Amino acid sequence: MTAPSPDLLRQLPAPHPDVAPLPPAVRLGGVRLLRGVPYAVSEGRRPLELDLWLPEGPAAVPAPVVLYVHGGAWRRGRRDDMGMRTRDWDPGPFARIAAAGFAVACVDYRLSGEARFPAPLDDLREALRWLALRAEEIGVDPGRVVAWGDSAGGHLAALLALTPMPAAPLAGVVVWYGPADLTTARGGFRPDDTATPEAALLGAAPAEAPALARDASPLHQVRAGAPPFFLAHGEQDTMVDRSHAEDLAAALRELGVRVELRLVPGADHGWYGAPNAEVSALFAASLDFIQTL
Numbered sequence: 001m002t003a004p005s006p007d008l009l010r011q012l013p014a015p016h017p018d019v020a021p022l023p024p025a026v027r028l029g030g031v032r033l034l035r036g037v038p039y040a041v042s043e044g045r046r047p048l049e050l051d052l053w054l055p056e057g058p059a060a061v062p063a064p065v066v067l068y069v070h071g072g073a074w075r076r077g078r079r080d081d082m083g084m085r086t087r088d089w090d091p092g093p094f095a096r097i098a099a100a101g102f103a104v105a106c107v108d109y110r111l112s113g114e115a116r117f118p119a120p121l122d123d124l125r126e127a128l129r130w131l132a133l134r135a136e137e138i139g140v141d142p143g144r145v146v147a148w149g150d151s152a153g154g155h156l157a158a159l160l161a162l163t164p165m166p167a168a169p170l171a172g173v174v175v176w177y178g179p180a181d182l183t184t185a186r187g188g189f190r191p192d193d194t195a196t197p198e199a200a201l202l203g204a205a206p207a208e209a210p211a212l213a214r215d216a217s218p219l220h221q222v223r224a225g226a227p228p229f230f231l232a233h234g235e236q237d238t239m240v241d242r243s244h245a246e247d248l249a250a251a252l253r254e255l256g257v258r259v260e261l262r263l264v265p266g267a268d269h270g271w272y273g274a275p276n277a278e279v280s281a282l283f284a285a286s287l288d289f290i291q292t293l
Helices: 006-011 093-099 119-133 152-162 197-202 210-215 243-254 276-291
Strands: 026-028 031-040 048-055 063-069 103-107 140-150 172-176 229-234 259-264
Touching: 031 093, 031 119, 048 093, 048 119, 063 119, 063 152, 093 103, 093 276, 103 119, 119 140, 119 152, 140 152, 140 276, 152 172, 172 276, 197 210, 229 243, 229 276, 243 259, 259 276
Parallel strands: 063 103, 063 140, 140 172, 172 229, 229 259
Antiparallel strands: 026 031, 031 048, 048 103
16 A cells, blocks of 8 residues: 655645635624634644634734633633623624723534643633734734633633743733632632542542642642733622632732732622623623723
8 A cells, every 4th residue: 555645744734723814704894704714733733723803904903902801610611601691692692892992712612521731721721822823814902912811711811810821921810700729628628629620620539639739729720920810700609709809809819919809798709699780780891991991
């Protein structure tokens, strides 16, 4: 049997995300959307993609970036979903952020059924690397990136801001109802339980892998010089206790980091139970926060 041609073997794979042509943009109400842009590939696993929302028209200066990280207990979720209370918005939340002058990169990351921590955090760093590499082409400023995440995505966004990165540091972080501590019993969570989403993320109950659980806890990675944080949490959250946000805010403030903490009366996880006006106000406050950075 004749061996395959080396030229054939080179051409079979799709172009690498670092050099692949960008998909055509779809124009939606004054913004542009590039959907399903690959940003990372490796042998043996699915390509990771992002949706890129861009302000309409040429800009005088490159746009700042919101790196959006979806929730879903690290084991499910979609990159284009900001949670149940924004799903019926028209225009949607990402279009609204783009209309305010930001590029928005909504990213895939490996879920706990695919890989263990720190894999999802590594994926977010890879997304930042790709954005920096293609920055001039897409018209963004890789030195002005804000991470924004909800629930498990908020946890990863906080870790991204607090742990070392080869790329430029983040300009700020928005965390909606995200876990901050995987080491301590809070609310209904117990670190010795092997059946929790946290255990699936780590590959073991946090109590059985204390060093890894600490590495995966934003509360234990707090450092002086961290970027500003906007933390929002429901006072009646039954899935991620409000103490996560309260303790993270206190630890950051103790080290001189700028923090804005909003506790929402009557709200459970995902803003369940909060009035529509309150959810809209939280979104507006988050947007106002990133516009000050």
